[in-house]
Structure formats: C-alpha cells, structure tokens
Amino acid sequence: xxxxxxxxxxxxxxxxxxxxxxxxxxxxxxYRVEDVATPEGFAANPSLVLDFYNQRRKxxxxxxxxxxxxxxxxxxxxxxxxxxxxxxxxxxxxxxxxSVLHLHGELMKACAVNDLRTAxxxxxxxPVINLGDKDRWGVQLRPFIVWFGEPVPxxxxxxxxxxxxxxFVVIGTSLKVYPAASLLGxxxxxxxxxxxxxxxxxxxxxxxxxxxxxxSEGVRQLLTLLQCGHE
Numbered sequence: 001x002x003x004x005x006x007x008x009x010x011x012x013x014x015x016x017x018x019x020x021x022x023x024x025x026x027x028x029x030x031y032r033v034e035d036v037a038t039p040e041g042f043a044a045n046p047s048l049v050l051d052f053y054n055q056r057r058k059x060x061x062x063x064x065x066x067x068x069x070x071x072x073x074x075x076x077x078x079x080x081x082x083x084x085x086x087x088x089x090x091x092x093x094x095x096x097x098x099s100v101l102h103l104h105g106e107l108m109k110a111c112a113v114n115d116l117r118t119a120x121x122x123x124x125x126x127p128v129i130n131l132g133d134k135d136r137w138g139v140q141l142r143p144f145i146v147w148f149g150e151p152v153p154x155x156x157x158x159x160x161x162x163x164x165x166x167x168f169v170v171i172g173t174s175l176k177v178y179p180a181a182s183l184l185g186x187x188x189x190x191x192x193x194x195x196x197x198x199x200x201x202x203x204x205x206x207x208x209x210x211x212x213x214x215x216s217e218g219v220r221q222l223l224t225l226l227q228c229g230h231e
Contacts, residue, residue, distance in 0.1 A: 011172020068215030069095025
C-alpha cells in the first residue's frame with residue numbers, strides 16, 4: 001500500500017462546529033492569545049485559562065465528526081494512512097482514523113505543569129481541570145496543549161512521517177503557524193500534493209493540486225481523484 005500522509009488544521013473541524021481562533025467570529029475575538037494560550041497567561045491567571053479550556057471541552061463533547069473525517073478514515077481501505085493534525089480535538093479518532101498524531105496536544109487530556117509529556121485522559125463525564133487538581137506527585141495539572149512559545153515535542157516525528165509519504169494531503173490550514181507550517185517542505189518533490197481549503201493558501205511549492213472547498217466536499221473530491229471508489 002502507498003503511504004498517504006494527511007496534515008490537517010482548524011478548517012478540518014470547522015464544519016463540526018468547533019470554533020476556530022482565526023475567523024472573524026472565532027475565539028481570538030473573545031480572548032487575547034496571550035491570556036489563554038501562553039505559559040505566561042497561565043502563570044498570571046490560571047483560573048481563567050483552566051475555565052477557557054473547560055469550556056472548550058464541553059463544546060467538543062457536543063460536536064460530531066463531519067463527512068471529511070469519515071472520508072479520511074475510508075482512505076484506509078486503499079492506502080496506509082497517517083494523520084498529522086494541528087487540532088486538539090478527537091474528531092479524527094471518533095471518525096475512524098486509526099493513526100493520528102496531535103502536534104499541538106489533546107484537549108481531552110491533562111498534564112502536570114512540570115511535565116508536558118505525560119498525559120492523563122480526562123473523563124467525558126467530568127472533563128474539567130480545576131485549581132487544586134494535581135497529579136500523583138502533588139503537582140498542579142494544566143491542559144495538555146502546546147501553547148505559543150512552547151516547543152512542539154512531536155514535530156521531528158511528524159517531519160519524519162512526511163518524508164515517507166507517497167502522497168501528501170493538506171486540509172484546512174493556512175500554513176502560517178510554525179513550525180507546523182514547514183511540514184510541507186519535508187514532502188519529497190516527486191510526490192503528488194493535494195491542498196484542500198475554501199480560501200486561497202499561499203505556498204511556494206510548485207505543482208500542488210488545489211481543491212478549493214471545505215473539508216467534507218474537499219475530501220469527497222479527493223476520494224474521486226484518488227479513484228478510491230468511495231461513494
């Protein structure tokens with residue numbers, strides 16, 4: 001089977017009702033990045049940050065995978081598929097994808113403030129982190145999210161995966177958030193690259209197959225182009 005690597009961003013989950021940060025009605029309109037998505041913001045007002053992510057989890061539990069998520073899972077019948085996502089939701093997994101690497105962490109998990117690599121899965125019945133919630137060593141828990149200004153521990157792993165791709169697909173990302181945006185540069189020059197997004201995306205690489213559509217329609221067109229026989 002050919003190796004198909006899919007790199008997804010916020011646009012992948014937008015149709016599922018996940019609020020994005022960068023749209024005009026997105027989360028950045030309500031919160032400053034510095035306040036809720038940086039280590040400094042957490043140090044200054046941990047209650048605000050914890051509540052912000054508690055609300056995001058509650059929202060996530062009301063959302064369902066869209067046809068784009070299900071379509072990517074269907075690709076596994078024809079290709080060796082691995083998903084690399086900037087998204088912290090679990091919709092790829094719930095949509096049926098069996099191999100998902102989360103570059104920026106996972107919303108439904110927590111970690112200790114002094115150990116950003118060891119994750120604890122939160123219960124859907126009580127998906128909150130409060131001040132005073134600690135790990136077994138007595139250290140305060142925080143969201144298992146890679147915040148701005150923090151290193152991306154899985155980037156090198158993701159880059160190695162992209163280098164193995166026979167086909168590379170990019171869905172729903174502006175390719176402006178680094179280092180994740182640089183993953184496209186790790187794809188071999190001799191392989192087909194598909195980019196799915198309803199908005200124009202500026203890229204320097206030549207020969208990209210653009211599919212100007214949302215995630216669900218874009219993946220539907222991708223399945224046809226790859227001749228997967230999926231209806």
